[in-house]
Amino acid sequence: ADNAICYNCPPEWADWGTQLKAIEADTGIHVPQDNKNSGQSLASITAEKSNPVADVVYYGVTFGIQAAEQGLVQGYKPAHWDEIPDGLKDPDGRWFAIHSGTLGFMVNVDALNGAPVPQSWSDLLKPEYRGMVGYLDPSSAFVGYVGAVAVNGALGGSLDDFTPAIEWFRKLQANDPIVPKQTAYARVLSGEIPILLDYDFNAYRARYDDKVNVQFVIPQEGTVTVPYVMSLVANDPHPEAGKKVLDYVLSDKGQAIWANAYLRPVRPGAASPEAQAKFLPDSDYARAGTVDYARMAAAQRAFSQRYANEVN
Amino acid sequence: MRHSRFDTRLGLTATLAVAAFLIGPVLLSVTAGVTRNYFVGLSSGLTLDWIVQVWDLYADTIWRSYGVALATLAITTIIGVPAAWVLTLFPGRLSRLLEELLTLPVAVPGLATALALIVSWGSVGWLRSSVAFIVIGHVLFTLPFMVRAVRAGMQGADLVVLDEAAATLGASRRRRFFDIIVPAARSGIVTGALTVVTLSIGEFNLTWLLHTPLTKTLPVGLADSYASMRLEVASAYTLVFLLMLLPLMVGLQWIAARSTRHGGLGLGAST
Amino acid sequence: MGRRRAWLVIAAPAVVLFLAFWLLPMAKLAGIGAATPQGMDASAYWLVVTQPRYWQSLINTVALSLGATLATLVIALPVSRFLARHPDFPGRRVLMSLLLFPLAFPGVVVGFLVILATGRQGVLNTLSKALSGDPMVLAYGMAGLFIGYLYFLLPRTIGVLMTAVEGIDKHWLEAAQTLGANPWRRFVDIELPALTGALTAAGAMCFATAMGAFGTVFTLGTRIDVLPITIYDEFTNYANLPVAAALSVVLGLATWAVLYVANSLAARTARGN
Amino acid sequence: MTHPLTIRLDNCAKTWPDGTRALAPLNLSIDAGETLALLGPSGCGKTTLLRMICGLESADEGGRIRFGDDDVTQVAPEARGVGVVFQGYALFPNMNVAGNVGYGLKIRGVDAASRRRRVAEMLELVELEALAERRIDQLSGGQRQRVALARAITIEPRVLLLDEPLTALDARLRQQLRVDLAKLLKTLGITCVIVTHDQEEAMMLGDRVAVMSAGRLEQLGAPETLYRDPASPFVADFLGTLCRLEGGEVATRHGVAALTFRPHEVELAPPGRGLPACVQARFFLGSHIRFELALADGQRFTALAAPDAIWQPGDIVSALIEQARVA
Amino acid sequence: MTHPLTIRLDNCAKTWPDGTRALAPLNLSIDAGETLALLGPSGCGKTTLLRMICGLESADEGGRIRFGDDDVTQVAPEARGVGVVFQGYALFPNMNVAGNVGYGLKIRGVDAASRRRRVAEMLELVELEALAERRIDQLSGGQRQRVALARAITIEPRVLLLDEPLTALDARLRQQLRVDLAKLLKTLGITCVIVTHDQEEAMMLGDRVAVMSAGRLEQLGAPETLYRDPASPFVADFLGTLCRLEGGEVATRHGVAALTFRPHEVELAPPGRGLPACVQARFFLGSHIRFELALADGQRFTALAAPDAIWQPGDIVSALIEQARVA
Ligand SMILES: Nc1ncnc2c1ncn2[C@@H]1O[C@H](COP(=O)(O)OP(=O)(O)OP(=O)(O)O)[C@@H](O)[C@H]1O
Ligand SMILES: Nc1ncnc2c1ncn2[C@@H]1O[C@H](COP(=O)(O)OP(=O)(O)OP(=O)(O)O)[C@@H](O)[C@H]1O
């Protein structure tokens, strides 16, 4: 079979596992699973610029913007391009959103040892959650950065001023957080990480598909919703296969898989009512805002520096 | 000789404690790998489901690891045995330097070696995406172990004199190498081979940077599973890995028990 | 002698392999470390020694490695002495196999085992909660790292020290005994000096191994940055090749130098005093 | 030096944990001030016996070891006050010559100044004054041997034990040091047990020689007694080449069925009086000539003759066997 | 066996790469069929010389080695046709006895059947027929020595070289095998060089003995010549104990300033005729008694006497020195 290499398509994230199987079944293209995070994917295609390994890459929107700026990706407008709302795609097709999710707390209730389910960012700083909170490295993983942006906004900061987020992370350090390098979905399921800063879709999948007593919490102070995007890597080794993969993830079938995995597909009509029914009520989602992704991307580097210098 | 009782008690206690420290977690992992829900405990029942799941997800990494190990073994044997003989034959300064150099990829952290390989050979066409790239890394890392093991075998057998004896009997260099030197170093070669395969199957530090999604080896898969899989799946995968190591380690110890001489470098997986 | 020279040819493949795939790449890496990373204003080597983030990581690494090395030597010594001195101890073969089996575990596995033992669901935590009611999770902090390092250093050291203890001429100890020395004096006056070389060599090996350890830290995912993780982060997260290269070169040189010096020392003690 | 002590072993046996018996129950009494040489083939239990005396091995249940009037059976080696010279010398490589010699005094808490003085005395005794500061690996074999000896006697032991003190040396040096050692032991006047597997060494060094074989004491006595009046063929053969001839010619001439003799007890003469024999080989060895001879019936034997003996291979001679013993 | 060859070394020196000179330029000619024993202390260059003959070391520029009429200086060891018995025997551990003995024939492409026949012959010669299938590590030292010998001579070498063939064996076995080896070398009739550092061995095995010292040939000749007429004190002393007395008493009695003699050349008698001496020590050694004696002026010397000598330490005797040589 043909191969196409996708960076950052982990089977335990956003149900890429099902998606990859569907791609292979329907197009005959084998896409191996890959456990990088967004930052690592960007770094890899940067390092491999002269001799790329990957064909397509999946990452948080800000990384797509950076990749496009650095000329690491090429333009491609897949089928259903026009259905992607403006602002969620690069005009030249160098990146485009495929789905989005809302950041919150993914809580394994059974692993809390009787502690109440935390409801706010400030709850997480309480000693009763000592050693229980996990988050991915905000200077590398997109979900980590989104967490930082979310807590920052919720605590009164802005994209120009990350001080509230930095403060919050510093306080969190006193609570012995766990900082895995990669997607840690399964470790929440197994109770190893009782509370993880993660997206709603992962939490719902854990609760409804994997049948674990997991709750998703949208923190009281607010949070953000962010899109995930994909790009075709410049000078990639299997461009034809890569394009087919991109076409597929935006196809009806591809989008339906996301929808069934509790994501919000980028094509408006693709949502799955059955899945939607299992979401938290809209009143909770009202606390989730959006931000200017271009500015969010621009601010990322400075934040990473600050985080690395001041928190670590 | 009699030993002081304090010595013996301290030694026995320390030994048992260390053994428990080293083997306890392994037992935990084995248990977790066959427990239905480790969070609940053994009471949730035993199952092979996790191992089946590991097979579904990671069978390719297991085969690939065997392939890489065998290729590494072939190369290290073909270039390592002659090199060991030359080092044995010329016990001078230059040989010590050469051996010191060959050992550098072990002395220097694997990460550095991997980075160096990527920056200098990563842009060479097909190499970066092929398993060969990983094999190269593994050969660099395991070659010193092969050379040391074979050399230890050769020195034990007093091979230089045997070679001279064969020469006076009229044997050509080629004949001597295959008739005398290789057989006499046999136990060293077997030790080296088992060491190389063991190390290659477990190599992570280099492989983690050198692999691509299509060239994942078992430890890479392990790392993936540790990061993102259920504890039970990760444990089951670890269990599979331990089962692969077991015959190799048994073989190594069997040889070590039979021959009195060991190579200085010993075994030591990448950490 | 002259006739032996013809044998040299057969070592050529090993030499070529080493030159092409290690020495030249390393030289290139060292060169890249001299470059200026994007958005910075000095060569990576300079950054590495001036930026607290980097040298803090270096200090962490050295401190952790030193601590783990010393602890390993202290624990391994009685174990090695016991095993070497009791060749007829029932079950010795099995015990030895158990002690040496973990030699083959890569760092990632060690990290995972530490999580199983001292993580949130680890036995330690369960025990601690049962006994004192307080949870005890060591895996994700300095303690976890330390335990992991001990885990992979102990089997390496026990084997080496055992050989060294076996190599001590038991007649030295008996001679001291007939001269009136009690067990403690024999240990201090005769045994320790005889083991100095092996302890130095084993210590250096532990230190170098610990300095380069990556898989264990990687799996534990602790917040303590040790050099290999810093290198990895710089390379894979930030594509900061110059700094990654510079740190690699520094780490490589440091470990090699420690090994080299210690081995020379060990060789000297083996030869003479 | 302290007053010499007698040593008595009563019923001392040694069985290893694996069940092999290194020593059969053995009674042995060593006189005060005497040097006893333990002689026997490899593996016969000499070292084991010596180690039992110094306490490094315990005797089997029921064995008793007495030094003078003290029962030391249960006394640890560090308290027995024995000086031991080990086979490979077992010098401490981490100390220099003076350090080795003074170690026993250091253990006894002797202050540095007296220690230095005593070490100097000892080194003078073994003629090594100049080497006090040398490292052990800078010494020749003979020098090491003397350091080991000095180390053992510095502590004024009640008993001195030496395990093959000369075996590690090369042949010429060994011969020379034998004489020196014999002299030194006489000077010290200490009770002494010396292990060797070389019969000349045993006869030269021992006031009495104990011949051992397979864990048993074969014979104990003065060298001349053992040589001239061996209690068994084993002892006879072990103390020197023993030739044996039997049958026709021997019976006719000597009126016995068989006789045994030593090569130097044969006198060669022109054919006539003795047993007629044919010279097979002649080896000039300096102080004597060794002849290999054969009787008419093919029996072979050896004779030593003075270096001026003229017989050549092929000559027919007659062998006169003096002091012939009936086998 | 092939016709024996002469060996000639002309101007052969050996300097190691590190600059040490193992051999000074040396000329040596070994007769066809003769056994030459190389004798000398450790490190004097014996092995180096032997290795030069078999081609394992090359001589310094200008040296020439001839086998009969062939100049073999540039010939590789595998083509020189020499049989070598190495010091530790260097038997191939991966082959059994027959495999070792037949290896040279296998190399020469001899077919299996003839090989088997020839190996059997050789093993018969060294009396090891029964052990053909044994593994090397199942052989005793003496058996190994004979396998090594058989392996070396199976290829019908033009020259046989032996490097300390008996040193690895224990004393009693060594003495016994000496005689066997001497006999075998005589049987083979091959040109042979044998290295040893034991003077008795050299005298027993060598038709001629070459005494070496510090890389130089000290003297070359038949054993009796060397013993009786040594060219230098070194040779004299190396072949056996040499005593030396000088000054007053000696000058008066013998009319010379100094004299040298060997211990067996002294005859002891009741005081009267010879040099008056006092017995210091008496060692009974079986075939003789060794006396340590001192002159009135303190000079010491050694005498060997028959085992019935009656003198005891403290006795005054007179020493008659036969065949005394002026030093
Ligand atoms: N620790 C031990 N365990 C079992 N058997 C032993 C032990 N030490 C010695 N032996 C055996 O005991 C017997 C006597 O040994 P010992 O060392 O006393 O002999 P030896 O007469 O000193 O020989 P050598 O001349 O070779 O030194 C030998 O058969 C030896 O193999
Ligand atoms: N490869 C070498 N390089 C340098 N020096 C050497 C080498 N081989 C031997 N020598 C030196 O050459 C000298 C002669 O050595 P050789 O082995 O010929 O002595 P030998 O007479 O055989 O002594 P032994 O009786 O100890 O075997 C010695 O001083 C030795 O140290």
Ligand SMILES: [Mg+2]
């Ligand atoms: Mg002994």
Ligand SMILES: [Mg+2]
């Ligand atoms: Mg030699």
